[in-house]
Amino acid sequence: MYTELFKLCGFEPEEIEKERPRIEKAFQKAGIGREDIERAEGRVKRYFDMTSLGVRKGLGIWLEQLIDLMLAREEGKKIVYPDFPTIPMITLALNLASEEVYCQTPEIVLDFVMGQIFGKLDPILEAAEAHGMPPASAMCALKQARLGGILKGIVPMPDLLLGTGFYCDLTPKVDDLLHEIYGVPMVIMDGCMDSGWDEFPEIRPRRVKALAGEIRRAIDESEKVLGIKITDEVLDKSLGDFVGLWTALYGLWDFLKRDPMPMSLVDLAPVWWFSTTTERRGITEGFGVIAALTDEIKKKVDAGVGVVEKGAPRVLIMCHQATDPNVMRMIEEAGLAIPTTALMGVTSAQATSYLETKYTTWEEKVANMLLCHGLYHSTSGLIHRYRELCKTWELDGVLNLYQFSCRAFCISPLLVKKSIEEDPGIPVLSLEGDMWDSRTYSAEALRTRVEAFAEMLRAAKTAKALK
């Protein structure tokens, strides 16, 4: 019953045959039945470009990641759950250090597969809502997926929770809950967002050193709990692979500057999400998918094919919707091109420039790289990032569809709006949304405002052209 879905997601018949026992075991555990599979087939056809082999292969990697995650315990792995925001280089290092270790951010896998592909995330969120993360309290649905997935037994209880506390306050508290109630060992990499308002892009060395110390502590603790050794060679390889992946990804992304925009952000979501949660499969197979997508995108550029009309206004959103691709499709249907997001980088050159630093140890380089982005630096750093993106990508507006249930992000929307409308002086629509949960903020709930904004941007663009 699932053969067609796996074929759609880029599997060859012999690959499906080989994986059949694992697929069946995992689907049974997740309660995925015929109806769910039919829904998933409909969703991937509706939301993704199924003519693209790169897109199909990317979706396939996610299906495999769900299976790997669900079967990790019975396949004898030591399980580590890094949190989101992740430090992808650590995830990668743990995966590279030992074949016995399975390190992945379960909530991202659940959001992508149970959300985007199967449209079956709600019961997982509801499980968390019944256990400490109640509705109407603006609880992050990504964290609800982490907790709910474990409580429902869809994903196994981990051997180690590897959290981050340098940006989000809820992330470590959810791990704290799992630690208190179920006794799961926990390591939280702490940090304080205490940079001064006008400091960015300068980063106080004390912040870099403190975060680097926490990263080192996490590595040491992970070695102890898991009984493995993470060598310097492994660390270097993880950083090299990560930078390589991101450079390839940015190279692909640069094509979205073309007019008409050749590919939808929805279709790039599979590669974007596995580059932030660098599980073994994502990183090894990811390069191939990016290469396939790059070939396809070049052909589209040459043929002048686009997902929106040539000359369509170009807007920035905060981040890819993780569970509901329909939101980004709706924005495109309104006639807006979304070439990038606030969480993406600026250019392919920038990915490598982060490594040109005065810091020498692995953990300092990683800490510096994280803080360079702006988001984890300060609100003013984030505003700086928005400005840089608006200018570099020659955007016509910002559709700041912000994450209402994220305290860290909630500080900025009105500050971003005022700042961007002043410099570079383009319109900003601040829209409350939820990239992790579409129950309240569905595409249809947002459509009217997005359409009105698109109309305004088109009129402004026409007026500008006539001057």
Add this chain to the structure above:
Amino acid sequence: MEAMEKLSAYMKNRVAELSKLKSQGRKIIGYTPGGYMPEELVYACGAVPAGLLRGGEHEPVLYAGAYLPRWLDTFCRAQIGYKLLKDEALYQMIDLLVVPITDNNIRAIADSWDFYTDVEVFSFGVPHVKNDSAFKYYLEGINLLKEKLENFTGTKISEPKLREVIDLCNKERGLLKEISLMRKSQRPPISGRDFINLNHASFLLDKRTMIEVLESVLAELKKQTAPPPTGPRVLLTGSTLAYGDYKILGLIEETGASVVVEEFAEGMRHYWETVRGDGDQMKALADRYFARREPPAWFRPSRERLDFIIKLAKEFKVDGVIWYQTMYREAYDLESYYFPDMLKKETGLRMLKIESDYDAAEIGPFRTRVETFIETIRR
């Protein structure tokens, strides 16, 4: 009590007094009342500290909606509301705002003041774990604060002066503790409301005046015979108990129950520990304000704080716990889920959770819930 009347008079005059001090060139240093800003440093450079702990009113929260989304903590949103509404005189006097960054809600205060007002803001981070590197980070933070205050006021902080104000602040903490501990008695000589008033006043009044008031209160309490209790003894805990946010207190009192001890992250001065020793005074401050301070809910693991609440519940022989938090303070939401089981297991006590958005319409549902809870714990 005569001393409480005196306190009330001092509080009424305080804004005028601060205004006078400001006109004489003294700097008014505002700070967020989470217990991580060593006031000693402000006093030692001749400036005047003023805790920004106003809360409980809906208008500033509504007004803040133009500057911050509603999904941030109510008390923290209210702070930019108070500043920009311009009704609260104290908020207009601040020369420098010091914000120890404890979580993203508090960061919203720093960022919104930085962005929307002309008040200079100085932030330093408070780590969320207790270990050597976290201690070092906090210590570096307060050293930066010291440097900032010295530059801002033009006064170098001398060791003898710092020692003198540490002693002064220790005295205040000691008196608050002594008064608070008297509430362990089966006949508490001071009401929860009076103690909270004293505690709130300690964020605003001149330190010597406050000590004089506390000494008078203590003397009066020692003389008087307290009436027998009329209802259950309650421990009030949560995220923030702001100056003016007395809705929950009023509802508890109306049932005849009494609040005999409080534990809050913000709005209540932490008086359990004093600054120790003669050695490095900055280290001693970090030791008191960071290492030995009972942590709020955004610390992890959460055990230290929850164990402390259980200890207070036992020592003050309470009949129930009321968890009062402001909206969207997620760390408190999470802990309030598993704490009742811990509490029940350790003490057999029950807990009621109340969340406020400083909305007048809350009072009806709150009353029903508080009355029901008090009835269930009444012996």
